[in-house]
Amino acid sequence: MRILLTFPRFYLALVMALAGLPALLQMPAVPLTLSGMGVLTGWLGCGALAASLMLMVREPAIASCFGGLDRMYRWHHLFGVAGYVLLLSHPLFLAGQALPAHPQSAWQIISPGSPTWSGMLGWGALLGLMLGLGATFATRLRYSVWRPLHALLSVGVLLGIAHVLLLGGLTAAAWVVMLPIVLALTWRMLRVDRGQGARPYEVSSASCLSDEIVEVSLRPLAQPLAAVPGQFVMAAFFEGPHYRGCGEYHPYTISGAIPDGGLRLNIKALGDCTRTMQSLEAGVAARIQGPFGEFFASRNASPEVWIAGGIGVTPFLAQLRLGEVTRPTEFIYVYRTAQDACYLDEMERYAATHPLLHFQPLVSQNDLVPLYAMLAKVTDLPARQAYLCGPRLFVAAVSAWLKQHGMREQSIHFENFEFRS
Amino acid sequence: MKRIYIVATLLFWLGVTAIWAGSHWMPATQEVAALSPTKAYSLQAVAAHNRADNCWMAINGQVYDLSAYIPQHPSAPEVIVAWCGKEATTAYMTKNRGRPHSPYATELLQRYRIGVLDMR
Numbered sequence: 025m026r027i028l029l030t031f032p033r034f035y036l037a038l039v040m041a042l043a044g045l046p047a048l049l050q051m052p053a054v055p056l057t058l059s060g061m062g063v064l065t066g067w068l069g070c071g072a073l074a075a076s077l078m079l080m081v082r083e084p085a086i087a088s089c090f091g092g093l094d095r096m097y098r099w100h101h102l103f104g105v106a107g108y109v110l111l112l113s114h115p116l117f118l119a120g121q122a123l124p125a126h127p128q129s130a131w132q133i134i135s136p137g138s139p140t141w142s143g144m145l146g147w148g149a150l151l152g153l154m155l156g157l158g159a160t161f162a163t164r165l166r167y168s169v170w171r172p173l174h175a176l177l178s179v180g181v182l183l184g185i186a187h188v189l190l191l192g193g194l195t196a197a198a199w200v201v202m203l204p205i206v207l208a209l210t211w212r213m214l215r216v217d218r219g220q221g222a223r224p225y226e227v228s229s230a231s232c233l234s235d236e237i238v239e240v241s242l243r244p245l246a247q248p249l250a251a252v253p254g255q256f257v258m259a260a261f262f263e264g265p266h267y268r269g270c271g272e273y274h275p276y277t278i279s280g281a282i283p284d285g286g287l288r289l290n291i292k293a294l295g296d297c298t299r300t301m302q303s304l305e306a307g308v309a310a311r312i313q314g315p316f317g318e319f320f321a322s323r324n325a326s327p328e329v330w331i332a333g334g335i336g337v338t339p340f341l342a343q344l345r346l347g348e349v350t351r352p353t354e355f356i357y358v359y360r361t362a363q364d365a366c367y368l369d370e371m372e373r374y375a376a377t378h379p380l381l382h383f384q385p386l387v388s389q390n391d392l393v394p395l396y397a398m399l400a401k402v403t404d405l406p407a408r409q410a411y412l413c414g415p416r417l418f419v420a421a422v423s424a425w426l427k428q429h430g431m432r433e434q435s436i437h438f439e440n441f442e443f444r445s
Numbered sequence: 446m447k448r449i450y451i452v453a454t455l456l457f458w459l460g461v462t463a464i465w466a467g468s469h470w471m472p473a474t475q476e477v478a479a480l481s482p483t484k485a486y487s488l489q490a491v492a493a494h495n496r497a498d499n500c501w502m503a504i505n506g507q508v509y510d511l512s513a514y515i516p517q518h519p520s521a522p523e524v525i526v527a528w529c530g531k532e533a534t535t536a537y538m539t540k541n542r543g544r545p546h547s548p549y550a551t552e553l554l555q556r557y558r559i560g561v562l563d564m565r
Contacts, residue, residue, distance in 0.1 A: 057516050112457040121517045131468030161447040
């Protein structure tokens with residue numbers, strides 16, 4: 025049992041069981057007809073949404089069970105979309121049963137103008153999910169607009185619970201759906217969104233590395249997080265002597281540790297909030313949650329190749345600052361233009377003092393062909409462990425190239441920098 | 446994921462539109478209401494129709510032939526079939542821990558009315 029607890033698949037199986045349980049409980053009472061299918065897809069959809077919401081609880085210990093926050097969120101999205109598709113099919117199946125013999129009845133079952141509370145709640149739930157999920161994919165929206173739209177998902181879920189309770193009462197299946205949803209939403213709201221699970225810090229210094237990147241040093245005001253450089257944290261910045269923060273939690277990679285539990289973070293301007301942070305100053309209050317990330321968690325003695333894209337250099341910088349290069353390491357740092365490069369001098373210094381480290385900076389101009397040419401020259405590439413960090417498309421393209429050139433999938437470790445800076 | 450979302454959402458609205466169109470242009474194949482709604486049936490006559498494929502019920506003094514509706518009922522068939530051939534007002538009014546059926550269900554029920562219950 026203790027061994028099982030170390031496998032992400034074990035926890036995933038538990039979540040899948042939870043997702044299927046409401047439908048399983050209802051199964052004996054459901055007829056084998058289209059309307060029966062409608063009932064089952066409704067319960068399966070509710071179960072999938074409950075599972076998705078449980079995977080939204082951003083706690084380091086829970087994320088670690090699923091192999092890291094990135095992986096946990098991937099399952100959160102997968103369960104969410106599966107639940108959405110099942111719930112969309114639910115009224116169609118119910119109406120489909122009546123359609124051949126009673127087309128008017130079929131329309132009454134599905135009509136948005138339904139005069140019944142259950143019908144109105146059902147439609148409210150579906151529209152909330154539709155708009156909320158649509159906003160999730162509209163990543164170009166301003167964060168201040170995106171966030172309330174995304175929150176419509178929670179409204180949709182709560183209306184869905186009301187729909188279920190109104191139609192069937194407090195059955196065992198309803199409890200199985202409702203409890204995890206209410207727990208997950210409450211936990212998320214209090215611990216994550218209101219920051220009760222975060223620790224207080226204060227900015228001790230901030231230095232601009234380029235027009236769009238600032239490195240911030242933070243000192244703890246209470247017990248510090250047990251964070252390792254290279255992991256990432258969720259951080260929100262508030263008020264300072266001349267600074268007014270947006271107070272939103274965003275993920276940032278730890279670029280280094282400072283004595284007494286302090287942390288250094290790299291922040292790239294990707295939106296309104298992170299652009300404001302470029303003017304962070306000493307004395308600004310911050311709250312930090314984490315740490316997250318398993319990027320360097322499973323290293324062995326094999327030679328390595330590190331490939332950083334843009335701000336994705338941060339976890340590698342953190343490793344170098346720890347002074348740990350104990351195996352032959354080829355480090356390629358790719359950036360768009362010379363102005364985008366950070367820490368070049370520092371990394372050149374590490375390369376000069378670490379005989380096992382071979383560092384190559386590369387201006388890409390959005391062309392990865394020179395990178396592939398460099399990789400093709402790396403000695404015994406398929407036998408190395410590859411560590412990739414950068415924007416999602418960059419990581420996907422380089423991973424694909426590495427696989428095509430003989431590297432096994434389990435030797436490729438990566439982290440994306442989608443919302444992280 | 447985004448593609449799945451877009452395709453599923455489009456298919457859903459397509460389905461809703463198709464059902465709306467069907468309700469306007471497809472003829473109903475069963476005209477239950479063609480039977481005289483004022484004909485009186487005794488409880489004994491109702492009791493003879495006590496099977497899933499021949500199911501009458503007396504509810505609130507009215508008699509309904511629910512044979513065509515049984516497969517559409519969302520709960521397990523035995524839940525509703527148990528009331529075929531019987532006076533089912535209490536069952537109708539107390540589903541789900543004492544709550545009656547919805548106004549929509551009451552409206553739907555009228556389509557299956559075949560007469561009134563002879564109380565004599």
